[in-house]
Amino acid sequence: MSQPLDYYQLAQDIKRWGAELGFQQVGITDTDLSASEAQLQAWLDNQYHGEMAWMARHGMLRARPHELHPGTLRVITVRMNYLPAKARFAAVLKDPHKGYVSRYALGRDYHKLMRNRLKQLGERLQQHCVALNFRPFVDSAPVLERPLAARAGLGWTGKHSLILNQEAGSFFFLGELLVDLPLPVDTPAQEQCGKCVACMTICPTGAIVAPYTVDARRCISYLTIELEGAIPEEFRPLIGNRIYGCDDCQLICPWNRFSQLTDEADFAPRQPLHAPQLTELFAWSEAQFLHITQGSAIRRIGHLRWLRNIAVAMGNAPWDEAIFNALQQRLGEDPMLDEHIHWALARQRAHREALGTEVQPAQKQRLVRVVEKGLPRDA
Known part of the structure; x- marks a missing residue:
């Protein structure tokens, strides 16, 4: 027993x-x-x-x-x-x-x-x-x-x-x-x-x-x-x-x-x-995102929301030409992401203006391409 x-x-x-x-x-x-x-x-x-x-x-x-x-x-x-x-x-x-x-x-x-x-x-x-x-x-x-x-x-x-x-x-x-x-x-x-x-x-x-x-x-x-x-x-x-x-x-x-x-x-x-660095993260392809986050809790939000979050952070950063360029390069991939990118670009422009930074000719050429992708012309 x-x-x-x-x-x-x-x-x-x-x-x-x-x-x-x-x-x-x-x-x-x-x-x-x-x-x-x-x-x-x-x-x-x-x-x-x-x-x-x-x-x-x-x-x-x-x-x-x-x-x-x-x-x-x-x-x-x-x-x-x-x-x-x-x-x-x-x-x-x-x-x-x-x-x-x-x-x-x-x-x-x-x-x-x-x-x-x-x-x-x-x-x-x-x-x-x-x-x-x-x-x-x-x-x-x-x-x-x-x-x-x-x-x-x-x-x-x-x-x-x-x-x-x-x-x-x-x-x-x-x-x-x-x-x-x-x-x-x-x-x-x-x-x-x-x-x-x-x-x-x-x-x-x-x-x-x-x-x-x-x-x-x-x-x-x-x-x-x-x-x-x-x-x-x-x-x-x-x-x-x-x-x-x-x-x-x-x-x-x-x-x-x-x-x-x-x-x-x-x-x-x-x-x-x-x-x-935000610009490095924002450049990840979906394949890179899935590879680096394999087995990570981050993977559950998916690549799109990952980019959404980074775009917001980039908008909150001080004026940075590299950030501005990185943001504009991802325009057109998804409407929801575009909304956050446009917001971030507007914030970056505001930060630049607050610094009194002059837009150089080379920058103006890049801004033209942004306008062609749908940004307001006052960019």
């Missing part, structure tokens, strides 16, 4: 196995997210999810893991650091001729890596159970991962809506393993933001409309990644040189003084994305 499971010891083993698999922290919680349902419904009612229809489509299922995966009793939540050494935040953000990529996307896409590790954790756990039903998730299902992480003791929800950890800041990924075991649960962490509102005041577009509430429609990460069409003109100047995502609310957070660097080789920055 087999011995009954010692769930307390099993919980300790799970945390040890998680560390061996490369997770920096493992926590366990139940499935009760009822306290988050009202906030979720209000967020949806306010249309803060923008064009992310899947957020509304699943409704309250996001707050009910036991309905998402029937039989679930506990959620094993993990975090994995992603901040690379020499992230070069300031060096890129302060140089308007370079394109800034959110640091989580500099290396390999974390989804597959973490899901495979979670699957390995589930399989290892399965070896110690007579029967186990488990399912791993990494930002791949309608589940409120941040409230789950907070309940599992991985940190507290900051006013920017991200999870903050007292010893690790916020530069980490989250993942979940749903299991049907009555494991002991961990104690939630205490909220420690206090009166600090640095993340709310630093946000370039004012996307953090209230503590713990982000209007995705204003968020640069949403505008450069999730939004499929044209970026609203009111936000374009505020985006600066951020071409994929934004880290401002994390960079300003005092708790990120304690951020831990990753030792995962897959998260190491890809050289073409680390501190790239």
